Amino acid sequence: MAQLMTLGITAAFLILLTFAVISWTNFFKTIDRRWVFLLMLFSVAVPVYVIGKTKQTFPEKALPLAQAVFDEIEKLNEGDKVLLAFDFDPGSEGELGPMATMFAFHCATKKLKMYFIALWPLGRQMIDDNIEKVIKPDFPEMIYGEDYMNLGFKAGNEGVINVIVTDIKQLYTTDAYGRDINQIPMMEGIDNIQQMDLILNVSAGFPGTKEWVQYAVTPFPHQIRLVGGCTGVQAPLLYPYIPEQLPGLLAAIKGASEYESLVIGKYGGDGISGKYLEAQRRMGPQLVAHVLMVLLIIAGNIIYFVERTREARP
Amino acid sequence: MSRENRIWLIVFLIGAAALLGRAMFSSQGMAKAYVHAVEVDRVQVADPDADDETATKWISAEDAQTQGITLPAKGSDDRITWTRYDNSNYTAYSKAVAANQTDYQFSPSRTIGTWIAALFTLFVLSFLIRDNPLYKVAESLFIGISAAYWMVVQFWDQITPNLIGNLSPTLVRNWAMPGLGADFQQDLVYIIPGILGIMLLWRLAPKGGWISRWPMAFFIGTFCGLRLVRYLQSDFLTQIRNSIEPLYVKSVKTAADGSAVLDAAGNPLTGFDVWDSLANVILIIGVLSCLVYFFFSFEHKGIVGKTAKLGIWFLMITFGAAFGYTVMGRIALLAIRLEFLFDDWLWLIDPTDKRVEAVVSMLGLY
Numbered sequence: 001m002a003q004l005m006t007l008g009i010t011a012a013f014l015i016l017l018t019f020a021v022i023s024w025t026n027f028f029k030t031i032d033r034r035w036v037f038l039l040m041l042f043s044v045a046v047p048v049y050v051i052g053k054t055k056q057t058f059p060e061k062a063l064p065l066a067q068a069v070f071d072e073i074e075k076l077n078e079g080d081k082v083l084l085a086f087d088f089d090p091g092s093e094g095e096l097g098p099m100a101t102m103f104a105f106h107c108a109t110k111k112l113k114m115y116f117i118a119l120w121p122l123g124r125q126m127i128d129d130n131i132e133k134v135i136k137p138d139f140p141e142m143i144y145g146e147d148y149m150n151l152g153f154k155a156g157n158e159g160v161i162n163v164i165v166t167d168i169k170q171l172y173t174t175d176a177y178g179r180d181i182n183q184i185p186m187m188e189g190i191d192n193i194q195q196m197d198l199i200l201n202v203s204a205g206f207p208g209t210k211e212w213v214q215y216a217v218t219p220f221p222h223q224i225r226l227v228g229g230c231t232g233v234q235a236p237l238l239y240p241y242i243p244e245q246l247p248g249l250l251a252a253i254k255g256a257s258e259y260e261s262l263v264i265g266k267y268g269g270d271g272i273s274g275k276y277l278e279a280q281r282r283m284g285p286q287l288v289a290h291v292l293m294v295l296l297i298i299a300g301n302i303i304y305f306v307e308r309t310r311e312a313r314p
Numbered sequence: 315m316s317r318e319n320r321i322w323l324i325v326f327l328i329g330a331a332a333l334l335g336r337a338m339f340s341s342q343g344m345a346k347a348y349v350h351a352v353e354v355d356r357v358q359v360a361d362p363d364a365d366d367e368t369a370t371k372w373i374s375a376e377d378a379q380t381q382g383i384t385l386p387a388k389g390s391d392d393r394i395t396w397t398r399y400d401n402s403n404y405t406a407y408s409k410a411v412a413a414n415q416t417d418y419q420f421s422p423s424r425t426i427g428t429w430i431a432a433l434f435t436l437f438v439l440s441f442l443i444r445d446n447p448l449y450k451v452a453e454s455l456f457i458g459i460s461a462a463y464w465m466v467v468q469f470w471d472q473i474t475p476n477l478i479g480n481l482s483p484t485l486v487r488n489w490a491m492p493g494l495g496a497d498f499q500q501d502l503v504y505i506i507p508g509i510l511g512i513m514l515l516w517r518l519a520p521k522g523g524w525i526s527r528w529p530m531a532f533f534i535g536t537f538c539g540l541r542l543v544r545y546l547q548s549d550f551l552t553q554i555r556n557s558i559e560p561l562y563v564k565s566v567k568t569a570a571d572g573s574a575v576l577d578a579a580g581n582p583l584t585g586f587d588v589w590d591s592l593a594n595v596i597l598i599i600g601v602l603s604c605l606v607y608f609f610f611s612f613e614h615k616g617i618v619g620k621t622a623k624l625g626i627w628f629l630m631i632t633f634g635a636a637f638g639y640t641v642m643g644r645i646a647l648l649a650i651r652l653e654f655l656f657d658d659w660l661w662l663i664d665p666t667d668k669r670v671e672a673v674v675s676m677l678g679l680y
Contacts, residue, residue, distance in 0.1 A: 037442045044645060048652045052663025094650030095643050121467045132401065155472045162540065173475050173498060180495035218548035232639030232646075236632060244556050245548065252639055253646040274666040281665060285649040286642060293641055 017295065021302045029303055036296065043292045047284035057280035058287065066258035068248030069227045070106075072198060078111040080197040081190075085212065086130075088204035089122035092231050098256040098279035099229035100126060100202045102263050104134040105276060107200075109267045113186055114148040115196070116176075119160055119207045124153040124176055126202075133275060145184045152176025157207040161215040165224070166192050194223040201228035209238055213245045221245070229255060257283045322443075336660070342669070344661040345432065347424035348407040349399040351417045358392040359383055364496065403668035432659040435651050477511070480504040557601050563590040600628045 021028055051057065062070070076082070084103055088096045107114050116127040127150050135142055142148055151172050154160045163171050168190060172181055181187050193199065199216065203209040209228045216224050229250030230238055238249055250259050256279035264272055274281075315323070337344050355375035364371075375385055375393070386392040402418055410418035437452035470490075479486040479494060480501040487494045510529040517526035565587040567575040574582040606618060607625030614622045656662045661669060 034443060041648075044648050045652050045656075048649055049656060049663060052653065052656060052665045055665055092643075092647070094646040094648075097650070121464055124471075153467060153471050155468055158540070158544075159537075171476065173479060173495070174491055174493050177493070178491045179493040180498070182495050182497070183493075214544040214548040218544065218552060232641075232643035233636070235639050236636040240553055240556070241548075245552060252642045254642065277665075281653075282646055282649045285652075286645055289645045289648075290641070 014298070017299065018302055021299045022306055025303055025306050028299060029307075039292060040289060043288045044285040047288050051281050051284045055274060055277075057277060058283050060257050060261035060280055060283070062258040062262050065242070065249050065251065066255050066262065068243070069229070069250055069255075069259055070248075070262040072225065072227045072248055073103075073106050073110065073112075073200070076110060076112055076197055080112050081115065081195065082107050082112045083115045083117060083193055083196040083199045084127075085117050085119065085199060085201040085203075086123045086126045087119045087208045088126060088202055088231075089120050090126075092204035093126070094282070095231050095253050095256065096202050096204060096229060097126075098253070098260060098282070099250050100130050101134060101276065101278065102256065102260050103200050103202065103229075104130045105138070106263045106267070108135055108139045108142060108148075109263075111147075112197075115186070115190075116148070116150045118151075118153040119157060119211075120204070121153055121155075124150070127152075127176070138273075145179075145186055147186075149184055149186050150176040158211040158215050161207070161211055164193050165216050165220060166194075168192050194220055196224070199224060199226045199228075201226060203228055203230045203234060205231070205234065208234065209246070209249075210234075210241075213238075213241050217245050229259070253279055253282050253286060342404070342661065345425060345428045345659045346404070347421045347428055348402045348404060349419055349421040349424065350402040350406065351419060352398045352400055353395060354398050355388075355395045356393070357383070357385055366496070369496070405668055405670045428658055432655055435655060439651075477504055477508055481508065557597065559594040559597060561591060561595055561598065563587040563594060565590060599624070604628050 073082075084100075084107070086100055088100070104114070116131075118124050118127060131148070131150065135148060152175065154171055156163075156171075160171060169181060174181055175184060189195075193216065199212060201209050201212050203212075209226075209230050212226055212228070217226050226246060227248040228246070230252070232252035235249070235251035235255075238246060238251075242249060250256055260277065260279045264276060268276065333344075356372045357375050357378045358370050358372055359378060359381075360367075361369040361371040372394075378385060388395055399421065401424075407418040407420070410416075434452045434455075437448040440446055441449040474486060474490050475494070479491065479498070481504050483494060483498045483500055487496075487498075510532060513525050514529045515526070517523045563586075564584045566582045567585050569575055577583050603621050603625035605625070607614075607622040607629065609618075609622075612618050653663075653665075657664065657666075657668070664670070
């Protein structure tokens with residue numbers, strides 16, 4: 001019944017919109033684009049404010065790709081080695097920050113050994129942020145060098161991956177803080193990244209998940225397993241690699257939100273901190289802004305067809 | 315001044331007055347940053363693991379005490395202390411104040427940083443109204459700072475440890491990276507990339523710009539070879555293999571609880587999987603029709619034309635999905651900036667409980 005009512009209200013609204021657009025075609029056609037920007041600003045700002053105040057988020061159901069990422073990490077046992085490649089910067093933190101936070105939280109909860117690495121210059125700051133945000137306050141028992149370590153940034157893009165798949169110490173002589181890599185307990189016996197049980201990549205572009213697939217997974221398909229999260233712009237380019245070369249992928253904020261709900265659902269508990277709900281919070285603005293976007297596209301198409309019909313008239 | 319400019323000026327003045335009022339006359343204020351001052355105490359002790367008997371290492375004073383080492387006097391050459399300032403928040407600060415602790419402090423420098431970040435966010439967003447000097451300032455500063463940051467990072471993360479470190483480990487150990495292992499050996503092969511790097515910079519010289527073409531040719535050749543092989547493997551051969559899927563998919567039947575349904579002999583029952591089969595059929599049709607669209611040896615007429623048209627539909631759906639994802643990404647970026655403005659700057663919302671004791675009214679006014 002409720003669904004029928006929703007359908008009815010939606011249909012009525014669309015009919016009204018159609019009539020409004022037809023009646024004021026000239027007004028909508030010549031409207032200043034800044035009104036559209038303002039509308040979009042409110043459609044994002046109001047949900048950000050309301051959700052920020054109420055701390056309520058929309059319910060989330062994980063789709064198979066997010067479930068696959070979750071399952072890949074769940075398969076690992078305590079003490080297994082995970083390479084976390086944070087290939088992003090503040091420019092894409094809105095989408096990728098929640099994924100990186102949740103990866104660190106999930107790995108720390110499962111007591112996996114975390115090796116952080118970055119192929120983007122600001123990736124190191126993203127790693128440091130997550131260590132400060134997740135590991136130090138919520139997992140104070142974890143010791144740097146024994147449970148987690150930061151290898152920092154190295155320039156060279158895919159060239160770095162190409163080297164470290166066979167010899168990590170050729171490029172990394174020290175960690176990100178200048179400590180001798182041979183003196184770090186976690187690096188004992190680690191010669192290359194084929195020894196990692198899983199690679200988790202957070203990717204904002206080049207170099208990113210595509211390069212990890214090309215230079216790490218493809219030459220060593222039986223030794224290296226990779227799952228990751230990426231920006232919305234990249235997602236369509238990465239789908240062809242699923243599932244053979246890339247078993248799971250968190251696509252944009254929606255993927256992050258699904259993965260977040262899975263991890264929090266299993267490990268979160270009731271009093272989970274708001275810092276672990278970032279992606280789910282950002283789905284509110286997404287919903288309202290997408291509805292607005294759909295309405296604008298419908299309105300634009302109605303104007304187009306009305307114009308075409310008028311032009312076709314003798 | 316035009317009418318439009320007058321309106322904008324009034325809007326900005328009202329906004330500035332509201333900000334000033336909120337920052338100065340509300341009880342908690344806004345945009346304030348707090349730090350936790352942590353005293354760091356390090357002492358220099360003999361390194362028992364090193365081969366060299368005179369070798370020393372720096373450890374925390376706490377660890378030294380645990381090991382029973384007598385601490386040298388503060389200020390001596392063997393003991394260094396300094397204060398580290400970690401990020402904190404209003405909640406921790408107010409608790410510390412209530413407990414008469416002084417290690418949580420208000421940070422003027424980080425507060426200014428928050429204001430600069432907020433104002434520059436607004437400067438950049440102001441481009442949506444129209445191009446203006448504030449946007450230009452933000453854009454120019456961003457480009458300049460990015461270029462400088464990139465240079466510094468490359469120097470300290472790449473040239474220092476990997477080039478100079480390999481050519482002269484002792485120099486780098488004494489000068490920049492005391493953590494570089496004592497067993498790290500000199501490797502003179504790195505002279506070659508060093509020379510290639512210098513040759514590349516030669517294009518900045520008034521004469522002999524051609525010298526930079528040689529290392530450039532080396533890099534291009536190397537990367538072409540590297541990329542060709544990898545693209546062939548991952549984006550061509552493996553993709554062909556991944557596209558060869560069964561059109562008739564059989565899957566194990568499952569009960570409501572997710573367990574496999576067994577036959578009389580105890581083997582799992584399998585059956586025709588409609589959705590997986592349909593997905594594979596669409597995949598094959600999509601791949602073939604898109605390939606036909608990009609096949610120009612035949613004129614796109616008749617069956618070839620119709621298949622190519624189907625390919626266009628598949629491509630359009632792909633572009634639509636890509637556009638949808640792009641919109642999602644951009645909205646997420648706008649959302650995080652507004653979260654920053656509302657949370658860290660204006661203190662209107664507090665989703666991460668950074669200001670538990672600060673009660674903020676709906677309009678942010680008291």
